[in-house]
Amino acid sequence: MAYKPGTITIGGDLEVSKIGYGAMQLTGPQVWGPYPDHEGGVQLLRSLLDQGVNFIDTADVYGPHTNELLIREALYPYPDELIIATKGGFVRGGYEYSTLGWVGNPKYLRQSLMMSLQRLGLDRVQLYYLHSGHATDAPFEDQIGELKAMQDEGYIQHIGLSNVTPEQFATARGIADIAAVTALYNVGNRMGGKLLAAAEEAGAVFSPWHPASLRDGGGNAEHVASILAPIAAAHGVTPQQLAIAWLLHCSPTMLPIPGTKSLAHLRENVAAASVNLSEDEVATITELVDETTE
Structure with missing residues (x-):
């Protein structure tokens, strides 16, 4: 029987699994083009609910477009309990990330x-994110205002923000209710730490991306892995599972969205929610990074 990861509520009315699924990996190399193992991707998506996962995170730029189409092919008509989040605001002009x-x-x-x-x-999409706060071709306030208008028209249930500063989050909250935010935050890189604190204060869900990464801010994983390895071994899990478990211990507003192409790996990700860490273990991992310098 699959382990059930527990739930968290987005926007007061969307009850989702406490570990979601980030679908970005179901694309071609460098997130460009369709996923090569098309049938494998369909079957993985169809297995999510059986594994206790009812939250899928995608974006129009994944592919671009191919990821959303794959989700529809695999899961439409959607089960009532399935929640889909997508995003808009990024553009991509080719295979290279520089585009x-x-x-x-x-x-x-x-x-x-x-x-x-x-x-x-x-x-209507249940959760729609502005994918970046970096765009300068229109005032940020106008971007949020447009999302609020589309919400009022019934096309968006809840609004989220991705890749924004805490200051932008505060500005957006003055225009619309913001139900969720996403940012880079994991055991080795706490770039989104200030946004996490702002989300906690506002009662918004915080969805960290690259949640299982062991890389530090310099792109190295060896030091982080050496600290996590004995703790992970004591719990009979992998360091990556421990990384996800630590996130869940950090904040009640946390909604990790690890991605994978493998059913076995999906099960490992979900099982991370069953790992119970001591206060000392959480502190040891937390102290890997001085968040005041992030």
Whole structure:
């Protein structure tokens, strides 16, 4: 029987598994083009609910577009308990990551949402993120205002923010209710630490990306792995599972979204929610990074 990871509530009414699924890996190399093992991707997505996972995180730029289409092919018509989050605001002009950019034009954001709804086969998306706060082609306030307008029109249930500063989060909250935020935060890299603190204070869900990474801010994993290895061994789990478990111990607002291409790995990710760490173990991992310098 699959382990059930428990639940967390987004926006007061979306009850989702405390460990979600980040679907970005179900694309081609460098997140460009369709996922090569098409049938394998379909079967993995169809296994999520059986593993206790009812939250899928995607974005229009994954592929671009192919990830949303794969989700629809695999899961439409969607079970009532399935919650899908998608994002808009990034653009991609080719295979190289250097072609990635940001667009905040409100009309573009509206088009992005409408096209995501078409690809996913939805009339309303349950959680829609502004994918980046870096766009400078339109005032940030206008970008949030457009999302709020589309929410008022019934196309968005809850609004989220990705890759924003705490200051932008505060600004956005003055315009619309913000139910969730995403940022880079894990055992080795706490870049999103200030945003996590702001989310906790505001009662918003915090969804860390690269949640199982052991790499530090310099891109090295050896030191972090050496600290985690004995703790992980004591609990009979992998260091990556321990990394996810630590996140869940850090904050009640935490919603990790590890991605994988493997059913076995998916089961490992979900099982991380069953790891009970002592206060000393949590402190040892927390002290790996001085968050005041992040």
